[in-house]
Every structure is written in C-alpha cells, then in structure tokens.
Amino acid sequence: MEKLNTELYLQNCYMIQENERLRKKAHQLNQENQALLSELKQKMSKGYPKSNANGERNHASTSSENSVNTNKP
Template structure:
C-alpha cells in the first residue's frame, strides 16, 4: 500500500510540473497573441485612415495583376 502511495505521489509531482510548464507556455502564447492582435489593429487603423482620406475602398488582393486587370476593365466603354 505504501509503495502504491509513493508511486501515485511521484506521478502527481510529475503532473504538477507538467501543468506548470504548460501554464507558462500558454501565458507566453497569450502574450504573443495579444502583441499580434495589437499590430493587426494598428495596420487596419492605418489602412482605414488612408482609405477615408482618399474616399476609396482599399484593395485587399495581394497580387498586382488583379488590380491591373480591374483597372483596365474599368476604362473600357
């Protein structure tokens, strides 16, 4: 019985250590997530201020060929 208690105690200690490690990792990931969210909000804010200054909707397409094609199509009669 005492051997079983010792074994369970050691398992419990291991679980506590692993829990602490995972808690620290989750905390770091949360901090990174908050930093990325803040960066995204700043970029969106800059994009929105530029768009409102020129009264245009920003093109979210990353390829320049798509915006070139749409510009060429808009000049056709």
C-alpha cells in the same frame, strides 16, 4: 500499499510540474497573440487594404478600373 502511494505521489508531482510548465507556455503564447493582434489592429487602422478569409486583398476598385483600361487600343 506504501509503495503504491509513493508511486502515485511521484506521478502527481510530475503532473503538477507539467501543468505549471504548460500554464507558463500558455501565458507566453497569449502574450504573443495579444502583441500580434495589437500590431494587426494598428496596421488595419492605418488603411491597409482589407483581406478576405483566404488572406487575399480586396481589389474590387482596381479590378473595375482595369476592365475599363483593357478596352483601349
């Protein structure tokens, strides 16, 4: 019984260490995410063209201008 308790104790210690490692990694990733989000918000506020869900820029105004220009000889 004592051997089983020792094994369970060691497994518990390992899980606690792994949990702490993952908690630190999650904190680091959250900080990176916040920094990237802040950078994106700054870029968007400076007037960068908006992107659709696929990351493509919206060229609605330029495409209508191009269609007018294509009719020229």
